[in-house]
Amino acid sequence: MSASREKQIRQEQASSGWVDPKVVREQEQCKKEKRSNILYGTIAALFLIAVIAAGIWRSNVIPKNATAATIDGEKYTAAEVSFYYQNVYQNFVSNYSYLLSYMGLNTNASLDSQTVNETAASWIGAEAGQTWKDYFLGQALDQMATVQSVLNTAKAEGYTYSAGVQAQYDDSMAALKKSAEANSVSVSQLLKNNMGAQMTEKVYATQLMRMLQYDDYASSHYDSLTYDDSKINDTYKADTNKYDLVSYEIVGIPGTAESTTDADGNEVEPTEEESAAALEQAKKSADQMLADYRAGQKLETLSKADESYVYTKKDNGAYSGDVVTEWLFDNARKAGDSAVLDYNSTYYVAVFLDRFRDETPEIDVRHILIQPAVGTLSEGDEGYEAEQAQLKADAKAKAEDILAQWQAGEATEASFSALAMQESADGSKYTGGLIDSITPDSSLVESFKNWCLDASRKPGDTGVVESEYGAHVMYFVGEQLPVWKSNVVADLRDADYSEWLEGISADSTIERHDFGMKFVG
Numbered sequence: 001m002s003a004s005r006e007k008q009i010r011q012e013q014a015s016s017g018w019v020d021p022k023v024v025r026e027q028e029q030c031k032k033e034k035r036s037n038i039l040y041g042t043i044a045a046l047f048l049i050a051v052i053a054a055g056i057w058r059s060n061v062i063p064k065n066a067t068a069a070t071i072d073g074e075k076y077t078a079a080e081v082s083f084y085y086q087n088v089y090q091n092f093v094s095n096y097s098y099l100l101s102y103m104g105l106n107t108n109a110s111l112d113s114q115t116v117n118e119t120a121a122s123w124i125g126a127e128a129g130q131t132w133k134d135y136f137l138g139q140a141l142d143q144m145a146t147v148q149s150v151l152n153t154a155k156a157e158g159y160t161y162s163a164g165v166q167a168q169y170d171d172s173m174a175a176l177k178k179s180a181e182a183n184s185v186s187v188s189q190l191l192k193n194n195m196g197a198q199m200t201e202k203v204y205a206t207q208l209m210r211m212l213q214y215d216d217y218a219s220s221h222y223d224s225l226t227y228d229d230s231k232i233n234d235t236y237k238a239d240t241n242k243y244d245l246v247s248y249e250i251v252g253i254p255g256t257a258e259s260t261t262d263a264d265g266n267e268v269e270p271t272e273e274e275s276a277a278a279l280e281q282a283k284k285s286a287d288q289m290l291a292d293y294r295a296g297q298k299l300e301t302l303s304k305a306d307e308s309y310v311y312t313k314k315d316n317g318a319y320s321g322d323v324v325t326e327w328l329f330d331n332a333r334k335a336g337d338s339a340v341l342d343y344n345s346t347y348y349v350a351v352f353l354d355r356f357r358d359e360t361p362e363i364d365v366r367h368i369l370i371q372p373a374v375g376t377l378s379e380g381d382e383g384y385e386a387e388q389a390q391l392k393a394d395a396k397a398k399a400e401d402i403l404a405q406w407q408a409g410e411a412t413e414a415s416f417s418a419l420a421m422q423e424s425a426d427g428s429k430y431t432g433g434l435i436d437s438i439t440p441d442s443s444l445v446e447s448f449k450n451w452c453l454d455a456s457r458k459p460g461d462t463g464v465v466e467s468e469y470g471a472h473v474m475y476f477v478g479e480q481l482p483v484w485k486s487n488v489v490a491d492l493r494d495a496d497y498s499e500w501l502e503g504i505s506a507d508s509t510i511e512r513h514d515f516g517m518k519f520v521g
Helices: 003-016 021-033 044-053 078-095 118-124 132-157 163-182 187-195 201-224 229-238 272-294 299-305 323-328 384-408 413-423 427-431 446-453 483-504
Strands: 067-071 074-077 244-254 310-317 338-343 346-357 361-370 434-438 462-467 470-482 510-512
Touching: 067 078, 067 132, 074 078, 078 132, 078 187, 078 201, 132 201, 132 483, 132 510, 163 187, 163 201, 163 413, 163 427, 187 201, 201 483, 229 483, 244 272, 244 299, 244 323, 272 299, 272 338, 272 346, 299 310, 299 346, 323 338, 323 346, 361 384, 361 413, 361 446, 361 483, 384 413, 384 462, 384 470, 413 427, 413 470, 427 434, 434 446, 434 470, 446 462, 446 470, 470 483
Parallel strands: none
Antiparallel strands: 067 074, 067 510, 244 310, 244 346, 338 346, 361 434, 361 470, 462 470
């Protein structure tokens, strides 16, 4: 089935009320990919963008040294609190961009003048009626308490921060300076323009480093959480539906009557009688299709009898809790079972094929991305295609030179990681070019993913792969846990990590200072 056809089916199913189990699986994958920032989300890169793009008016007369908050005896100025306030606010706006209107949040109006509505309160666990500014301020202070507690713990343990922390800090500050130059202002003025007259480059730089160090230690703690097979198996058995997959065939037969148009061109909704008749007809069609299938006809062939029928075959369906997957994941199911299922004005003819755990091993690789240089010609100019081809060839040649340089040295994973930190244009450079937990379902460019999933791959294999992003110097780390077990471990880690993160600052004392707080935001 083509990708466009599958997308069309998902859209049709969504409109009829069917919840595609693949969506649930994609959500779980997304959750796992973001696990190192469970509580607060991306920090450095997103915040830098927020600083550059915010453009929010702030007073030009603000005491720089006014204390706005005290956390466990450590004082923070209005500028320092503003750093975290903006981080929380901009992450929130990014994460909920399509829902802001439902929450009653207008990003173009003063946050002091807007209150959290009931809908937003139920979604984000806020107090209905409080101002949005007070909500974000509370979140910022909680974040500050957590960062402070984590950094104190790291210091007490003598933790050594990874080289990626300094590299990401350097790159972020360089990007800030580049942005200032592009806007023909100093870094100091850029920060003042976007974060208020109290903000200084020193405050920004100090808090950025603290955030990067926090994320590094917290991620290290997350990765250190391990579980034995007994714990993993017990967790799996406690909720097999969450980790198992099923293969099946299904045909959706809509039972909704279509609206009509009267003589004046007005849309006329179907009557109750018409709706009931349409539903009854869908039931008869589904029952007949089931009988024909059981008599030996193919379900896919039967689905072609009417263009409104939607046929789907899934090899790896996930549980989503609706009527269809409740039936598919019933422990009584046997291969070949079939039934007519009624869900949300649609009848489904379903055939169960198999239930299983995904034993596909996840793959870890490291890579160094070499991007083509920017050309001098614009698309449409004479010679543009030739110039682009040459730039891509140059990038590939550089990638091959870097691989040869690595091979002539220690040729170890550690040396490859160091080279990635130095040469790669990809954000993964800060973790030595590591791309982990790769599966056939991973959202990666095909050429890159195909190299990683080649069955002949062995630990230590290298190569150069081209993609639309440039040339990738590849290093195959190896196979890791099978998908089902990795998902169990991720859930265990998520729960334990969240508990640790919440507990680490649970006893923190946060004090607001009214005068300094006036200048935050």
